[in-house]
Amino acid sequence: MQKAKPFRLMDAVRLGLFGGIAAVLIALVGMxxxxxxxxxxxxxxxxxxxxxxxxxxxxxxxxxxxAHKSKPGQTIPAGxxxxxxxxxxxxxxxxxxxxxxxxxxxxxATPRLAKILMPQGMEGIAGAAVLVVGAALVGLLAAVLTYLxxxxxxxxxxxxxxxxxxxxxxxxxxxxxPEGLGDFLYASNGLTLVGAVTSFIVVxxxxxxxxxxxxxxxxxxxxxxxAQRRTMSFVVTISFLIVLFLLPAVLGSxxxxxxxxxxxxxxxxxxxxxxxxxxxxxxxxxxxxxxxxAYTMAVLTTPELPLVRGYIPQLSFWVALPISxxxxxxxxxxxxxPVLKTRGDYLAIITLGFGEIIRLLVLSDAxxxxxxxxxxxxxxxxxxxxxxxxxxxxxxxxxxxxSILIAWFITSRLKKSRLGRAWMAVREDEDVAAAMSxxxxxxxxxxxxxxxxxxxxxxxxFGSKLGSMVPASFNVLVSINVLAVLIVGGxxxxxxxxxxxxxxxxxxxxxREFNEFRWWxxxxxxxxxxxxxxxxxxxxxxxxxxxLDFEDEPNVDSEDPTGLAPSATIPS
Amino acid sequence: MALLEIKNLHVYYGHIHALKGINLTVDEGEVVTLIxxxxxxxxxxxxxxxxxxxxxxxxxxxxxxxxxxxxxPHQIVEKGVIHVPEGRRVFSRMxxxxxxxxxxxxxxxxxxxxxxxxxxxxxxxxxxERRAQHAGTLSGGEQQMLAMGRALMANPKxxxxxxxxxxxxxxxxxxxFDSIEQLNKQRGITILLVEQNAQMALxxxxxxxxxxxxxxxxxxNAQEMLHDEKVISAYLGL
Ligand SMILES: Nc1ncnc2c1ncn2[C@@H]1O[C@H](COP(=O)(O)OP(=O)(O)OP(=O)(O)O)[C@@H](O)[C@H]1O
Ligand SMILES: [Mg+2]
Numbered sequence: 001m002q003k004a005k006p007f008r009l010m011d012a013v014r015l016g017l018f019g020g021i022a023a024v025l026i027a028l029v030g031m032x033x034x035x036x037x038x039x040x041x042x043x044x045x046x047x048x049x050x051x052x053x054x055x056x057x058x059x060x061x062x063x064x065x066x067a068h069k070s071k072p073g074q075t076i077p078a079g080x081x082x083x084x085x086x087x088x089x090x091x092x093x094x095x096x097x098x099x100x101x102x103x104x105x106x107x108x109a110t111p112r113l114a115k116i117l118m119p120q121g122m123e124g125i126a127g128a129a130v131l132v133v134g135a136a137l138v139g140l141l142a143a144v145l146t147y148l149x150x151x152x153x154x155x156x157x158x159x160x161x162x163x164x165x166x167x168x169x170x171x172x173x174x175x176x177x178p179e180g181l182g183d184f185l186y187a188s189n190g191l192t193l194v195g196a197v198t199s200f201i202v203v204x205x206x207x208x209x210x211x212x213x214x215x216x217x218x219x220x221x222x223x224x225x226x227a228q229r230r231t232m233s234f235v236v237t238i239s240f241l242i243v244l245f246l247l248p249a250v251l252g253s254x255x256x257x258x259x260x261x262x263x264x265x266x267x268x269x270x271x272x273x274x275x276x277x278x279x280x281x282x283x284x285x286x287x288x289x290x291x292x293x294a295y296t297m298a299v300l301t302t303p304e305l306p307l308v309r310g311y312i313p314q315l316s317f318w319v320a321l322p323i324s325x326x327x328x329x330x331x332x333x334x335x336x337x338p339v340l341k342t343r344g345d346y347l348a349i350i351t352l353g354f355g356e357i358i359r360l361l362v363l364s365d366a367x368x369x370x371x372x373x374x375x376x377x378x379x380x381x382x383x384x385x386x387x388x389x390x391x392x393x394x395x396x397x398x399x400x401x402x403s404i405l406i407a408w409f410i411t412s413r414l415k416k417s418r419l420g421r422a423w424m425a426v427r428e429d430e431d432v433a434a435a436m437s438x439x440x441x442x443x444x445x446x447x448x449x450x451x452x453x454x455x456x457x458x459x460x461x462f463g464s465k466l467g468s469m470v471p472a473s474f475n476v477l478v479s480i481n482v483l484a485v486l487i488v489g490g491x492x493x494x495x496x497x498x499x500x501x502x503x504x505x506x507x508x509x510x511x512r513e514f515n516e517f518r519w520w521x522x523x524x525x526x527x528x529x530x531x532x533x534x535x536x537x538x539x540x541x542x543x544x545x546x547x548l549d550f551e552d553e554p555n556v557d558s559e560d561p562t563g564l565a566p567s568a569t570i571p572s
Numbered sequence: 573m574a575l576l577e578i579k580n581l582h583v584y585y586g587h588i589h590a591l592k593g594i595n596l597t598v599d600e601g602e603v604v605t606l607i608x609x610x611x612x613x614x615x616x617x618x619x620x621x622x623x624x625x626x627x628x629x630x631x632x633x634x635x636x637x638x639x640x641x642x643x644x645p646h647q648i649v650e651k652g653v654i655h656v657p658e659g660r661r662v663f664s665r666m667x668x669x670x671x672x673x674x675x676x677x678x679x680x681x682x683x684x685x686x687x688x689x690x691x692x693x694x695x696x697x698x699x700x701e702r703r704a705q706h707a708g709t710l711s712g713g714e715q716q717m718l719a720m721g722r723a724l725m726a727n728p729k730x731x732x733x734x735x736x737x738x739x740x741x742x743x744x745x746x747x748x749f750d751s752i753e754q755l756n757k758q759r760g761i762t763i764l765l766v767e768q769n770a771q772m773a774l775x776x777x778x779x780x781x782x783x784x785x786x787x788x789x790x791x792x793n794a795q796e797m798l799h800d801e802k803v804i805s806a807y808l809g810l
Contacts, residue, residue: 425674428663431624436726437649437678
């Protein structure tokens with residue numbers, strides 16, 4: 001595909017135009033202005049400048065990389081041209097804003113924006129010229145990068161992104177890192193110059209050596225005798241768990257709060273992973289089970305709702321928890337029985353409808369005496385352990401962490417079991433799975449119920465943590481978010497779920513100060529992922545490993561003619 | 573004694589009356605072929621037998637003394653009736669080995685499974701070479717072998733084959749039909765074979781049925797049919 005057409009400088013122009021239009025759009029929607037308050041490096045470069053440079057950089061990088069492949073001689077010109085064109089478009093915008101009075105169409109096209117777009121303290125043609133030259137230089141830098149060996153290039157790119165993130169997350173990180181380090185890294189606004197350079201070098205070095213040693217390390221690990229390998233993975237797991245358990249002490253309340261939110265999504269996504277990732281049933285109404293878990297917890301434990309209290313005594317958190325999970329599970333089965341005979345798109349639409357029905361039910365006036373209606377329910381019980389009420393984010397962190405571990409354990413077991421195989425077959429081809437004597441309805445129900453129970457578990461903790469509940473928390477966006485977490489993480493992969501939740505739920509949460517613009521990040525992540533890494537950030541690799549094991553096995557045939565021994569496919 | 577005895581099989585797809593009262597028997601150890609042109613209802617017949625389609629109340633599908641209509645698809649499989657569907661439907665993201673093991677999903681006896689795996693790999697040496705490969709990357713012919721091998725792993729008594737020769741080169745068609753004959757002879761597996769390639773099907777079958785728009789229009793000894801003028805002009809294209 002790439003070979004079909006040799007590179008022409010026109011391609012660089014095209015990429016530059018794309019980038020330029022993107023930059024202009026970013027400016028016109030107000031993102032540049034919103035980010036201008038923030039500096040990346042104090043007194044040197046602001047967030048908005050970094051964004052514009054990033055656009056020029058990306059365009060130039062693609063142009064240069066394309067040129068590098070078919071016409072290496074044109075690499076530098078390609079980068080320069082693409083970068084400069086981005087600069088030209090931005091400069092045109094900066095010059096045109098005031099004379100054209102674009103505000104009537106684009107509310108954000110203010111004279112202030114024009115000033116921000118221009119290099120500091122410059123205006124008119126001179127400013128525009130500097131802008132274009134600057135963008136071209138960024139393009140040149142990107143072009144030079146393509147000459148570096150891949151590993152080095154990747155380390156530099158990773159490190160650049162890391163430095164920007166470090167600057168963005170200043171308010172989050174400052175309270176949790178040692179004071180000395182904080183003073184070294186951060187200035188009043190953004191990073192210090194020394195801090196930025198140091199962290200750039202440190203991150204680049206770490207990334208470089210990590211990528212350098214990883215292949216040989218994993219090969220060495222693979223070569224270890226199984227007993228040793230098991231011991232090692234045990235030690236790694238345990239140390240990882242210890243870190244996880246110590247984390248809240250370091251995190252502080254805000255980061256714990258964010259971790260809790262990520263945790264709710266991890267539990268849900270682990271559950272939905274069983275339904276969509278393992279069994280291939282597209283469930284768009286997953287939030288329903290989350291809501292059922294949360295509302296069961298709320299209704300059973302709140303002192304309010306006199307009507308309910310007339311029939312059911314007020315329960316404690318720990319009694320209500322299994323009931324909440326059980327209710328979600330039952331709901332999963334009840335919905336599953338009629339619905340699971342449909343396939344694909346139909347299933348998706350039916351579940352979507354079910355999710356809305358549940359939300360409308362808890363919102364409805366008719367059920368208000370039982371479910372609180374639009375005002376929701378308050379006074380939901382908190383977990384009490386040894387007489388102490390847990391109500392801080394840090395305490396909840398532990399409950400959520402334990403729930404995640406349980407969910408992880410269950411789903412990873414299921415995946416490797418006979419059941420996991422059957423789900424995989426159902427996902428691949430229902431008819432053939434039936435011809436392998438797989439009870440379609442039964443196995444699908446099992447997947448659905450497992451997923452529902454985990455959503456209920458997440459919901460119960462969610463309800464308890466919030467302490468009060470409104471129907472608005474259970475809209476269809478939750479279902480979509482959980483699904484997006486799965487897709488970005490890697491469908492069917494357990495570590496992928498965690499990575500996906502951190503990237504899609506945690507990161508936007510940390511960037512809260514940028515308001516709705518953070519959803520741009522979300523959208524961009526989704527689009528870019530689907531284009532360049534559709535298998536997800538941490539794809540499900542077990543199958544590939546299985547295949548590798550196979551080839552590594554030296555004399556499969558002489559020892560075991562059936563090859564049954566090395567594979568994990570034997571029904572047990 | 574008839575292993576499979578179908579009486580008055582009717583299937584409707586909505587208003588379309590696809591099978592209009594089919595009677596058909598397959599004796600134990602036989603190869604019986606069901607031939608007919610596109611849309612005659614061959615696939616529908618097999619799907620009805622394996623419980624994937626609803627049949628009318630007065631239909632009877634007796635297999636080994638059991639009424640299959642009362643069973644769910646997976647239960648029918650457990651009775652030893654294994655369906656190899658049309659169009660080589662392998663689990664494309666599983667390896668060849670995993671596909672084969674999927675066939676033995678309901679079985680418990682590991683030794684028998686191992687024996688059957690060895691047999692399948694001997695019957696289709698190509699699969700042996702490609703055990704670790706993803707099934708989706710196999711060639712069409714290899715996928716057909718895999719689909720049949722997978723069915724064999726389920727330890728069939730009655731094998732329902734839906735157009736195993738579809739879209740295959742003549743050489744491969746020979747190979748596939750050779751293995752069908754072997755299965756029947758060596759393993760004593762009874763076979764109901766649906767085919768458009770009437771020439772090949774008739775040459776390996778004991779008996780044959782001709783299906784036309786949902787009705788059996790002819791039946792009898794396969795060898796005789798090979799020389800029947802009506803069959804020759806309609807299905808053998810000579
Ligand atoms: N799901 C369905 N819905 C409606 N009509 C169907 C369906 N499946 C099959 N039919 C119709 O039933 C008739 C028999 O179809 P069937 O697939 O059994 O034919 P066939 O003999 O297997 O044909 P071929 O040799 O082309 O595979 C055809 O007229 C077909 O259009
Ligand atoms: Mg057919």
